[in-house]
Amino acid sequence: MDRLVIQGGHPLRGRIRVSGAKNAALPCLAAALLTPDPVLLSNLPAVADIRTMVKVLQALGTEASLEPEGEGFELTARLACAGSEDPKAPYDLVKTMRASILVLGPLLARFGKATVSLPGGCAIGARPVNLHLEALERMGAQIEISHGYIHAAVKGPLQAIDHAFEKVSVGATENILMAAALAKGTTVLRNAAMEPEIGDLAQLLVKMGAQIEGIGTGTLTITGVAKLHGCEHAVIADRIEAGTYLCAVAAACGDVVLDRCEPGHLRALLDLLERAGCLVTEREGQDGRQLRIQREPGQKLRSKDVTTLPFPGFPTDLQAQVMAVMTQACGISVINEGIFENRFQHAMELERLGANLRTDGHRAIVAGPADLTGCTVMATDLRASAALVIAGLVAKGETIVDRIYHLDRGYAGLEKKLQGVGARIERVGGGKV
Numbered sequence: 001m002d003r004l005v006i007q008g009g010h011p012l013r014g015r016i017r018v019s020g021a022k023n024a025a026l027p028c029l030a031a032a033l034l035t036p037d038p039v040l041l042s043n044l045p046a047v048a049d050i051r052t053m054v055k056v057l058q059a060l061g062t063e064a065s066l067e068p069e070g071e072g073f074e075l076t077a078r079l080a081c082a083g084s085e086d087p088k089a090p091y092d093l094v095k096t097m098r099a100s101i102l103v104l105g106p107l108l109a110r111f112g113k114a115t116v117s118l119p120g121g122c123a124i125g126a127r128p129v130n131l132h133l134e135a136l137e138r139m140g141a142q143i144e145i146s147h148g149y150i151h152a153a154v155k156g157p158l159q160a161i162d163h164a165f166e167k168v169s170v171g172a173t174e175n176i177l178m179a180a181a182l183a184k185g186t187t188v189l190r191n192a193a194m195e196p197e198i199g200d201l202a203q204l205l206v207k208m209g210a211q212i213e214g215i216g217t218g219t220l221t222i223t224g225v226a227k228l229h230g231c232e233h234a235v236i237a238d239r240i241e242a243g244t245y246l247c248a249v250a251a252a253c254g255d256v257v258l259d260r261c262e263p264g265h266l267r268a269l270l271d272l273l274e275r276a277g278c279l280v281t282e283r284e285g286q287d288g289r290q291l292r293i294q295r296e297p298g299q300k301l302r303s304k305d306v307t308t309l310p311f312p313g314f315p316t317d318l319q320a321q322v323m324a325v326m327t328q329a330c331g332i333s334v335i336n337e338g339i340f341e342n343r344f345q346h347a348m349e350l351e352r353l354g355a356n357l358r359t360d361g362h363r364a365i366v367a368g369p370a371d372l373t374g375c376t377v378m379a380t381d382l383r384a385s386a387a388l389v390i391a392g393l394v395a396k397g398e399t400i401v402d403r404i405y406h407l408d409r410g411y412a413g414l415e416k417k418l419q420g421v422g423a424r425i426e427r428v429g430g431g432k433v
């Protein structure tokens, strides 16, 4: 099994090119099920989750191929889903990636039936799919759960609904948005999630011929059409990947420019890092917008409190990385996790590296600055892995991050990108993503 070996204590200097967003690419791939025409998606990150989603689509009868793009950190997908008599997303694939549930809405809308394995819980929380199923039932789907599978069917087209989600859910908003694009009538989705990845999916659907109003807001109005067509689309930059590298520089010091990112998607983090004492500047580059972060060695960080919330609030997917930063800040930082019930597993591993913190339910209290010292730590989930890498870049001596298959789900060439800015980090074990 691969692991990362890091020699910490070296500031990061140089440039990093941000890849396409995993969490935008996954729903966009699922959207290809909505049309028999070819869909060409570019700027997909070269990560395990993208390959898994392509396998899910292939299992559902889609002709799909992935080609490397540019420096190899990105991929292009060519997809065409001709038709499927009995579409089934199998457990073996769904269990490795919860976003597979996103095929349910498109399959029901286009083929009138679908069988999708229940994703089950995961390291960060129970993550039920009740909000997805309730809305689809209101649209006329008959849903039965048996033998670990969701069996869904609808006679005729799905019917439009005026629906207020009980809770803000990124995945449920995406699933129902896709279903509504081919439903009969005008659907109104209220209390919809507003994450930039939903805006990107909506833009793709509009290119495919969908009629959507309110993109980027909490109320989406979708007038169903009889057919969608193929198109080309480049997914947006990964705000969480960009945020992870910003946190790495904030914690380990240095001066790094991120190319091809979207600062507007990262306001909550940028504001926090500036208040903590980092210098952050934005400008238009040759290849999209750029962000530069500077914190020189010896320059003190101030502790700040953080509460994770749906967009535009502070993203839960950056909570672990910010906890690693706050171990280096002067004073007490209170971190409230407002989205998932079990997303502090990195805390104990950070403690093993010397962090001074404690957790209490949804709250973590971090006291800094702590002198981190390298040791072997175990990654428990995707963003926890990123937090441990950040802490390893700070820690004196050698840190070994184990179980990095979690990291490979969502970061394209992380160690290569960090090596490019002077980090001493190596992958050992020889496995491939």
Ligand SMILES: CC(=O)N[C@H]1[C@@H](OP(=O)(O)OP(=O)(O)OC[C@H]2O[C@@H](n3ccc(=O)[nH]c3=O)[C@H](O)[C@@H]2O)O[C@H](CO)[C@@H](O)[C@@H]1O
Residues within 6 Å of the ligand: 023, 024, 026, 098, 099, 125, 126, 127, 128, 129, 130, 131, 132, 133, 167, 168, 169, 170, 171, 172, 193, 197, 316, 317, 339, 340, 341
């Ligand atoms: C592939 C992808 O885009 N993943 C992101 C997506 O996950 P995902 O779409 O799974 O997250 P949701 O926004 O749905 O989850 C938010 C909260 O709602 C709860 N919930 C959700 C659905 C449901 O039917 N019932 C229910 O109770 C969840 O348990 C969680 O507590 O948004 C999360 C929140 O920003 C991010 O951390 C994930 O990185």
Ligand SMILES: C=C(OP(=O)(O)O)C(=O)O
Residues within 6 Å of the ligand: 023, 097, 098, 099, 317, 382, 383, 410
């Ligand atoms: C939690 C994440 O992904 P997923 O929803 O696929 O588990 C993430 O990207 O941080």
